[in-house]
Amino acid sequence: MLKNYMEIVVEDVLPDLIKEHKLKCDCQICIEDIKAITLNNLKPMYIVSHKGIVYSKLNELNNQFNADTVRGIMDAIKKVEENPRH
Numbered sequence: 001m002l003k004n005y006m007e008i009v010v011e012d013v014l015p016d017l018i019k020e021h022k023l024k025c026d027c028q029i030c031i032e033d034i035k036a037i038t039l040n041n042l043k044p045m046y047i048v049s050h051k052g053i054v055y056s057k058l059n060e061l062n063n064q065f066n067a068d069t070v071r072g073i074m075d076a077i078k079k080v081e082e083n084p085r086h
């Protein structure tokens with residue numbers, strides 16, 4: 001199965017960032033918007049996923065990758081907070 005690995009990373013990292021950042025609104029619409037903006041901004045990383053291997057790969061990623069991902073998510077959070085769709 002082909003999967004955008006960034007989707008998995010964002011799903012994993014976003015809840016922590018939201019907790020730290022204290023979103024003005026954390027409804028489904030805003031969360032989905034943040035995910036969409038983040039995934040559009042970051043370069044997709046397609047992988048072939050097999051059961052079990054997908055998640056363990058997270059820990060192997062380097063700091064630069066993690067920093068870029070966090071920055072991408074923070075940019076998206078800012079955008080959505082400044083301009084919520086509802």
Ligand SMILES: [Zn+2]
Nearest residue numbers: 025026027030
């Ligand atoms: Zn909202």
